[in-house]
Amino acid sequence: MDWSPNTTQQTRKSRAQMLHDIRAFFLQRNVLEVETPALSQFGNTDPFIESIQCIQHKSEGSELRYLHTSPEYPMKRLLAAGSGDIYQISKVWRAGESGNKHNPEFTLLEWYRVGFSYQKLMQEIEELLSNLLPDLPKKAQFKTYESLFLEKFNINPHIATNEQLIDCVREYIDHLDSDGMNNQSLLDALLSFCIEPEFESSRLTFVYDYPVSQSALAQIRQTEHYPVAERFEVYLGQAELGNGYQEEVDSKRNKQILSDENQARKAFNLETVNEDRLFLAAAEKGIPASAGVAIGLDRVLMCITGEKSIQKVINFPWDKA
Amino acid sequence: MATVSTSEFKSGLKFILDGDPYTIVENEFVKPGKGQAFSRVKIRNLKTGRVVDKTFKSGEKVEAADVMEVDMEYLYEDGEFWHFMEPTSFEQHAAEETAVMDVKHWLKPQEKYIVTLWNGSPLSATPPNFIELQITECDPGVAGNTAQGATKPATVETGAQIKVPLFVEEGEMVKIDTRTGEYLSRAKDS
Numbered sequence: 323m324d325w326s327p328n329t330t331q332q333t334r335k336s337r338a339q340m341l342h343d344i345r346a347f348f349l350q351r352n353v354l355e356v357e358t359p360a361l362s363q364f365g366n367t368d369p370f371i372e373s374i375q376c377i378q379h380k381s382e383g384s385e386l387r388y389l390h391t392s393p394e395y396p397m398k399r400l401l402a403a404g405s406g407d408i409y410q411i412s413k414v415w416r417a418g419e420s421g422n423k424h425n426p427e428f429t430l431l432e433w434y435r436v437g438f439s440y441q442k443l444m445q446e447i448e449e450l451l452s453n454l455l456p457d458l459p460k461k462a463q464f465k466t467y468e469s470l471f472l473e474k475f476n477i478n479p480h481i482a483t484n485e486q487l488i489d490c491v492r493e494y495i496d497h498l499d500s501d502g503m504n505n506q507s508l509l510d511a512l513l514s515f516c517i518e519p520e521f522e523s524s525r526l527t528f529v530y531d532y533p534v535s536q537s538a539l540a541q542i543r544q545t546e547h548y549p550v551a552e553r554f555e556v557y558l559g560q561a562e563l564g565n566g567y568q569e570e571v572d573s574k575r576n577k578q579i580l581s582d583e584n585q586a587r588k589a590f591n592l593e594t595v596n597e598d599r600l601f602l603a604a605a606e607k608g609i610p611a612s613a614g615v616a617i618g619l620d621r622v623l624m625c626i627t628g629e630k631s632i633q634k635v636i637n638f639p640w641d642k643a
Numbered sequence: 644m645a646t647v648s649t650s651e652f653k654s655g656l657k658f659i660l661d662g663d664p665y666t667i668v669e670n671e672f673v674k675p676g677k678g679q680a681f682s683r684v685k686i687r688n689l690k691t692g693r694v695v696d697k698t699f700k701s702g703e704k705v706e707a708a709d710v711m712e713v714d715m716e717y718l719y720e721d722g723e724f725w726h727f728m729e730p731t732s733f734e735q736h737a738a739e740e741t742a743v744m745d746v747k748h749w750l751k752p753q754e755k756y757i758v759t760l761w762n763g764s765p766l767s768a769t770p771p772n773f774i775e776l777q778i779t780e781c782d783p784g785v786a787g788n789t790a791q792g793a794t795k796p797a798t799v800e801t802g803a804q805i806k807v808p809l810f811v812e813e814g815e816m817v818k819i820d821t822r823t824g825e826y827l828s829r830a831k832d833s
Contacts, residue, residue, distance in 0.1 A: 419672070
């Protein structure tokens with residue numbers, strides 16, 4: 323039996339140093355470290371993220387709980403309760419996500435800044451990541467989602483029809499069959515297979531202002547011609563490190579998003595999940611205007627150590643857990 | 644028919660695509676944090692040997708291929724079929740020319756081959772990496788010629804054409820790497 327860890331002692335030291343540096347960064351900025359439950363009565367409704375379910379058997383029947391896929395809902399309850407700026411470093415779980423860049427159990431850094439714009443939060447992320455990765459040769463680049471699609475395919479992702487996107491997938495991704503793909507899947511395929519591979523390595527790239535089909539819990543802004551979602555992603559080279567929003571604070575819209583996501587689950591023949599009523603109740607009380615982001619720390623550690631596989635930076639990855 | 648979901652994809656898994664059997668050479672999981680997951684695979688067509696790229700959306704299902712690899716002994720060729728036998732059960736399998744096309748020149752009776760069976764019929768045969776064969780035709784050896792790397796053409800008992808050093812004689816047994824078709828050495832017992 324191979325019981326031994328997948329990491330070197332140097333990698334273990336790098337992880338400890340990274341966690342220390344992150345805590346020092348937030349301590350200096352007066353952002354409070356918090357904890358929220360890992361095992362909740364409510365799951366993530368996002369149709370592209372599967373929660374791991376846990377069943378507790380009791381004499382009066384069994385109780386279903388979900389391992390959190392991110393601490394987003396309860397952290398927003400803390401914001402509604404007046405916590406001010408908060409961060410959390412926690413283990414999260416996403417069913418079925420295994421590969422060179424994915425382990426179903428991974429470490430997430432999530433933080434919220436009250437009164438920040440998402441633009442200001444992107445600046446702060448750049449400062450944190452530049453602290454953790456001091457050897458990056460260039461400053462970060464900032465690109466709108468729209469500019470990337472216009473440059474690569476000459477189509478505007480905010481107004482392109484699914485037929486146009488399907489044509490584009492046929493032209494650029496000949497190894498993929500576009501049958502049954504919705505707007506979000508088509509955009510994801512084009513971004514993942516055609517645009518991300520061209521991101522400059524060893525450089526941070528921020529992509530912002532997503533199509534509304536990709537809004538998740540981000541606020542939507544009306545522009546002159548069409549609405550855009552105030553959402554962003556940060557990459558180092560081709561590796562996606564994190565995802566953030568100008569947080570949607572409208573309680574009606576938050577309720578609508580969770581319910582729409584469960585509807586989308588039905589359309590995909592996926593099991594619906596219990597919507598987080600406690601989060602929705604907090605949203606009704608009022609979540610302060612804020613921006614938030616979640617960063618995958620194992621991916622950051624891959625960048626720090628130069629390891630090509632996430633399994634080399636986790637002591638005991640999924641198959642050895 | 645049994646189906647396989649992308650979540651079960653791994654190297655070596657065999658499935659049917661457009662009527663042909665394929666094996667997965669490489670499998671890469673691609674997924675944006677908040678988006679559609681894909682399995683990007685390199686797959687080898689087990690009939691033609693061609694490797695192609697293919698991307699599946701997570702959750703897509705493919706038809707599992709009833710493909711097995713079995714050690715067999717090569718027996719003989721009758722002009723239409725090439726006959727192999729499983730050494731333990733003595734069960735015989737007749738392979739069509741398309742299945743042995745690439746290895747015809749390395750088929751030696753009593754030698755062991757890995758035969759890939761699809762729905763019970765031979766799809767391909769893989770020779771051992773190293774094989775010892777008799778030289779059936781070559782120019783006479785040149786005594787004393789030790790020029791490094793100088794070679795001459797030779798034919799071996801299975802019909803393959805190889806290049807051998809000048810000192811090798813007709814009738815000798817030589818060891819050959821079947822993956823490259825290169826002469827390695829004189830066989831030990833000759």
